[in-house]
Amino acid sequence: MKAAVIHEHGGLNVLRVEEVPEPEPGPGEVVLKVLGAGLNHLDIWVRKGRPGMELDLPHVLGSDAVGIVAAVGANVECPKVEDEVVLNPALSCGHCEFCARGEQSECLSFGLVGLSRAGTFAEQVAVPACNAYPKPAHLSVEEAATLSLAFVTAWRMLMSRACLRSGESVLIHGIGGGVALAALQWAKRIGAEVVVTSSSDEKLARAAELGADHTVNYKLEDVVERVKAITSQRGVDVVVDSVGAATWPINSGVVRRGGRIVTCGITTGPKAETNLQALYWNQVNVFGSTMGSAEDYRQMLRAVAVNQLRPVVDEVFPLDKAPEAMAKMEAAAQFGKIALRVSQ
16 A cells, blocks of 8 residues: 655655555554545654654654544454544553543653554554544545644643633634644634734735634734733733744733643744743743543534534645645645545
8 A cells, every 4th residue: 555654754855655564453443544634743743753752664654534444453343344434643551540530641651643653644544443433524535634633632722721711812823724723713613802823914814714803913013012902901811822932932921910821832943931920920821732632532523513613724635745745834835734635
């Protein structure tokens, strides 16, 4: 079968589409015929490599997928062969104290399909059966392929960690990425007032069409001053930050006293200075957030179906063009998610 594979860490040149052996389902596993897969910034980090990252090379990239169950392993009753499913890529041990509490993303051995095991940029992938959920009926293949990681990450950030309430205000940095756009959709569904930032007027205009109440071009305006003006000097209740070092210094200037900052990403780097005086004096709550628990994922899927939400899909590439798709994501040239069409 065909798969997008790396044999070593490095630049885009190390990603190749080639023939690899078909997977077999182990006990408790299913094999999916992958219809579509979604790209995430995680795929860039896995390809480039990081200190302490250990992969069995060659390695198939990709975490998000929609597919049809092609085979089931021993002790699997659900899903069944020919079921159409979406993949929750989160992996945990299932028996530690954190998993027992239902907080799988806090598991000491927490991992992801495409990082801890072979990924979804392939015509077939073997995954734990418990990670396969019925595909929301209203979603296209491309939409379902790009749903899981971004939407469950944004759900946990806003609902489980920041506990966003109707009528509150939210600042979302860097609108245009998958998590930021999912956060915009969730925040508007719950009835929040949303401010978004970008350096692209085109992206800001599209965000306004999706419901953003206020848009800020951070290249042309001071984000702190603009947010203070919008909120009558009060500040926003919640800051959603998936950007990292570049936006971290802004957060303490835009969040209200007693407000919440929730962060999930470091696309501009992992290290930033924190104004501790502003943090403690203003009694600001800071939350880290990674993916979501199994219950977060279940609730997210239900909310997507009830509200008929759809991921914003920027462009769809065939599997053979995986390097080109990743190059576009790495250049931040997309608005929304990039998908791979793998099988018919």
